[in-house]
Every structure is written in C-alpha cells, then in structure tokens.
Amino acid sequence: MNTLGISSGFHDAAATVLDRYGNILFAAHSERYSKQKNDADISLDLLNEIDMSRVDTIAYYERPWLKQLRRVYSGEGVEWNKVTTQQILEQQLGCARIRGKKIKNYSHHLSHAAAGFQTSQFDRATVVVIDAIGEWDTVSIWGAEYVDHRARYTKLWSQKYPHSIGLFYSAITQKIGLKPNEDEYITMGLAAYGKDAVSMAMRNRIVGHEYNITFKQNLHVGLHDEYFNIFHDADMAASAQAVTEDLILNIMTRARKFGWSKNLVYMGGVALNCTANARIGNYFDDIWIMPCPGDAGSSLGAAALAYGHRVNWTDAFLGHNIPGAYPVTDALDRLVTDRIVGVASGRAEFGPRALGNRSLLADPRGQDIKDRVNAIKQRQEFRPFAPVILEELADQYFNMPRGWERSRYMQSVAYCRRPDLFPAIVHADGTSRVQTVTKNGSGIRELLERWYVYSGCPMLLNTSLNVKGEPMVNDRKDADRFERLYGVKVVS
Numbered sequence: 332m333n334t335l336g337i338s339s340g341f342h343d344a345a346a347t348v349l350d351r352y353g354n355i356l357f358a359a360h361s362e363r364y365s366k367q368k369n370d371a372d373i374s375l376d377l378l379n380e381i382d383m384s385r386v387d388t389i390a391y392y393e394r395p396w397l398k399q400l401r402r403v404y405s406g407e408g409v410e411w412n413k414v415t416t417q418q419i420l421e422q423q424l425g426c427a428r429i430r431g432k433k434i435k436n437y438s439h440h441l442s443h444a445a446a447g448f449q450t451s452q453f454d455r456a457t458v459v460v461i462d463a464i465g466e467w468d469t470v471s472i473w474g475a476e477y478v479d480h481r482a483r484y485t486k487l488w489s490q491k492y493p494h495s496i497g498l499f500y501s502a503i504t505q506k507i508g509l510k511p512n513e514d515e516y517i518t519m520g521l522a523a524y525g526k527d528a529v530s531m532a533m534r535n536r537i538v539g540h541e542y543n544i545t546f547k548q549n550l551h552v553g554l555h556d557e558y559f560n561i562f563h564d565a566d567m568a569a570s571a572q573a574v575t576e577d578l579i580l581n582i583m584t585r586a587r588k589f590g591w592s593k594n595l596v597y598m599g600g601v602a603l604n605c606t607a608n609a610r611i612g613n614y615f616d617d618i619w620i621m622p623c624p625g626d627a628g629s630s631l632g633a634a635a636l637a638y639g640h641r642v643n644w645t646d647a648f649l650g651h652n653i654p655g656a657y658p659v660t661d662a663l664d665r666l667v668t669d670r671i672v673g674v675a676s677g678r679a680e681f682g683p684r685a686l687g688n689r690s691l692l693a694d695p696r697g698q699d700i701k702d703r704v705n706a707i708k709q710r711q712e713f714r715p716f717a718p719v720i721l722e723e724l725a726d727q728y729f730n731m732p733r734g735w736e737r738s739r740y741m742q743s744v745a746y747c748r749r750p751d752l753f754p755a756i757v758h759a760d761g762t763s764r765v766q767t768v769t770k771n772g773s774g775i776r777e778l779l780e781r782w783y784v785y786s787g788c789p790m791l792l793n794t795s796l797n798v799k800g801e802p803m804v805n806d807r808k809d810a811d812r813f814e815r816l817y818g819v820k821v822v823s
C-alpha cells in the first residue's frame with residue numbers, strides 16, 4: 332500500500348505518493364491543476380490523479396494545533412476549523428477519500444528536514460532548515476542519520492517565531508511593492524541592480540543579534556519603519572540580500588560547529604535563494620537541496636517520515652505525465668529554424684524550476700534573444716534567463732562555485748566566463764543560474780548533445796513554459812493554449 336503526503340493551507344499546496352518500497356510514484360503542485368498561482372488548497376483535478384484505493388496512510392506536513400497556538404501568540408486568532416489534521420484533511424480531500432486511512436502528522440521543520448535527508452545520498456548529514464514560518468520554528472539545525480535503516484533526527488538548535496529570516500525577506504519584498512510569500516525571487520533578481528547602501532541601517536534598526544538570528548521587530552506584520560521609505564527599491568533588495576546572506580552563513584557556521592557531519596542537507600523556502608546558495612559550499616564538503624525545498628516539498632517530507640526509510644530519488648520529474656518520447660528532433664528543428672521552442676513532454680517538474688520537461692528553450696547566443704523571450708514571457712526586463720548546459724562543459728563557460736560543480740536543479744548562481752557571447756543568460760551582476768545536465772540518457776541531455784553538434788554551443792536558454800501570471804504548463808491542453816497565445820510551437 333502507498334502513503335499520501337499532503338502540504339496545504341498556507342501557500343503552494345502539494346501532494347506526494349510514496350509506495351511501500353520508497354519509490355516516489357507522484358509528486359505535484361496544486362497550482363498546476365487549478366491554475367491559481369501558489370494555490371493554498373489541494374485541487375480536485377490533482378486528487379483525480381491519485382488512486383486512493385491504494386493509499387492506506389495520509390501524512391500531513393505540520394502539527395495544526397501547534398500552529399494555532401502560535402496564531403494565538405501572534406494575535407492572528409484561532410482558525411477553529413483547522414485545529415486538527417482530521418478537520419484539515421476532510422476539507423482538503425473530502426471525507427470519502429480519508430475514510431479508513433491512518434492519519435499522521437509531523438512538525439513543519441521536521442517535514443522539511445525529512446524531504447531533504449531521505450531523498451539525499453547521505454548516510455549521515457547535518458540538516459539546516461530556514462523558512463518564514465511554520466508552527467514556531469523558523470530556523471532549525473538537525474543531526475540526521477540512519478539507525479537500522481530507519482531515518483533518525485536529533486534537533487541540535489532552533490530559533491523561533493517571530494525571529495525569522497524568511498519573514499525579514501518577505502517584509503522587504505512587501506516594502507518594495509511586491510507580493511510577500513510569492514515574489515521573493517523577484518527581490519533576489521532586483522538585488523543585482525542595487526547597491527548595498529542600506530544594509531548597515533537594516534542591521535542596526537531591524538536585526539537584533541546576527542549570530543543568534545533575532546530581530547528587533549516582528550516582521551510578520553511587515554516593515555513599518557518610515558526610515559526605509561527614502562531608498563530605491565533595488566538598493567533595498569541588494570541590502571536585504573546582503574544581510575540575508577550573512578545571516579544564512581552564520582547559521583551554516585553554527586551548524587558546522589556541531590561536528591555532526593560535513594554533508595549538508597539544506598531545506599526550507601530560503602534554500603531557494605540561489606545567490607546565497609553559491610556561498611554555502613565553503614562550509615560543507617557536499618550539499619543536497621531537494622529541488623522542491625519549500626512547503627510543497629514537505630508533502631514528500633511528511634510521506635517520507637511515515638515511510639521511515641531512505642526514499643528512492645532519481646529526478647524531479649514526478650508530476651503529471653504527457654506521454655510519448657522526448658521530442659528531441661522536433662525541438663532541434665525548431666531551434667534551428669526559429670531559435671526558440673516550447674517543450675511539454677513527460678512528467679512535470681516537482682519544484683519551482685522548469686528543468687526541461689515544461690520549458691521554453693532558446694538559442695542563448697547574441698543580443699536579440701532576450702528581448703524575444705521577454706516579449707513572450709512579458710516579465711520584468713531586469714530578470715535574467717537561465718542556461719541549461721552539458722555538465723562536463725559547464726566549467727568552460729561558468730566559474731562554478733565550490734560545492735556546485737554539478738548544479739542539476741538550478742540551485743546556485745555562477746559567474747559566466749563569456750557574458751559578451753551570452754547576454755541573455757547573464758544577470759546584471761555577471762552571474763547565471765546554471766542547470767547542468769549529466770549523461771543520464773534524458774531527453775534534455777540528448778537535445779543538448781545534438782544542439783552542440785549542430786551549433787557548437789553546449790547550452791540553451793531555459794525558462795519555464797507558462798502563460799503570464801499563471802503557473803507552469805501542466806498538460807497538453809495548457810501547452811496548446813500557450814502555443815495559441817504566443818505563436819511559439821510547443822512540441823511534445
């Protein structure tokens with residue numbers, strides 16, 4: 332029988348199905364089905380992909396009553412209809428789907444930790460979780476190991492609400508006019524255009540203790556300090572990024588000092604900050620960030636905890652399936668003739684990055700391609716696109732940071748060695764968010780190899796295939812709609 336893991340109720344709801352051998356049968360985001368970006372509730376269309384008759388255990392990613400206690404403390408008030416896991420699952424899945432199933436729940440940060448450790452190759456690891464807010468913990472450090480093949484976690488240190496790096500970053504995101512809990516990646520992109528001119532003021536007025544990760548204000552209610560009104564958005568973003576990186580590195584220093592393991596598993600929404608990630612390789616020998624480190628990934632974490640053992644991780648292609656072989660020849664033909672092509676093939680990515688199965692791919696060379704892709708994506712022009720490259724050639728084109736010589740899930744930035752040749756994939760600060768593809772026989776690998784033979788260029792521009800303001804394309808119908816709206820061929 333299978334275990335169903337659920338994360339829902341705050342943002343980016345998701346579900347994961349694990350079988351009794353630890354294989355991930357399915358993992359997907361609700362938003363891809365409901366078309367509501369960051370949908371907090373589990374969509375019925377997603378549930379229809381899951382055979383509930385094969386599920387005997389449902390695992391929820393946090394402890395609802397503990398979260399409600401925190402809500403009382405923070406003055407938000409109790410949500411009486413969300414006090415027990417049973418209540419929440421009845422609302423999210425319907426009574427009929429949960430009848431007769433074993434129901435389990437796990438703490439928010441432990442679910443993050445398990446989603447990372449149990450999908451890693453490590454037998455023993457130091458686990459760091461940094462996010463905005465779950466129940467109480469906002470930062471936690473764990474010692475993880477297998478004892479008689481069962482995963483065991485020892486909590487080594489934690490910081491609690493309202494002291495939160497995630498809430499700090501979200502408060503700055505809101506202060507510069509963006510949407511908190513959603514647009515943090517835009518703040519990170521904007522940072523490259525600003526000067527680190529406000530970080531001293533942020534350290535003095537907002538941060539309490541930089542090593543213990545405390546803050547002088549409760550940033551959950553936003554940053555209400557008029558002193559910061561006079562600064563440019565980009566300078567605010569750059570300064571917040573600088574402060575955030577220092578705080579993260581302080582946590583890594585603390586984590587390392589426990590001496591538990593030189594392998595790092597890093598999880599939580601803050602682990603999506605790929606600029607900060609570039610610096611953590613100096614603290615540990617080996618790093619694993621599960622490609623869906625935020626709350627959606629905790630659906631896998633909760634299921635992994637119920638399962639108890641190492642999970643068989645192969646790749647992030649775990650969602651809805653568009654059947655058929657990867658359209659290598661069709662995609663290559665389009666790249667040769669149009670320099671741009673959409674691909675919607677195989678199983679959708681679990682996690683926020685398109686890694687080749689729901690991607691808009693383009694020839695990254697020359698000056699004009701960025702404008703062409705931007706015209707399609709209709710997004711802020713300052714945001715760069717990412718490159719996907721043959722792994723063995725990555726070092727020739729990018730100065731890959733320590734610990735990120737393989738960057739298979741686009742989780743770190745690296746300085747581009749030839750920004751003059753590839754302006755479309757290089758950010759204002761000279762970095763690129765690199766995805767490397769190993770010789771794994773995947774469709775995107777074969778496409779890159781053939782593109783290299785044809786063009787002499789071992790990389791492509793890779794951005795997610797989505798209609799503006801909508802989540803990533805999920806099924807073939809979405810792909811057809813994309814094609815109609817933007818006039819770009821999407822091959823399957």
Ligand SMILES: [Fe+2]
Nearest residue numbers: 462464465626
């Ligand atoms: Fe979280």
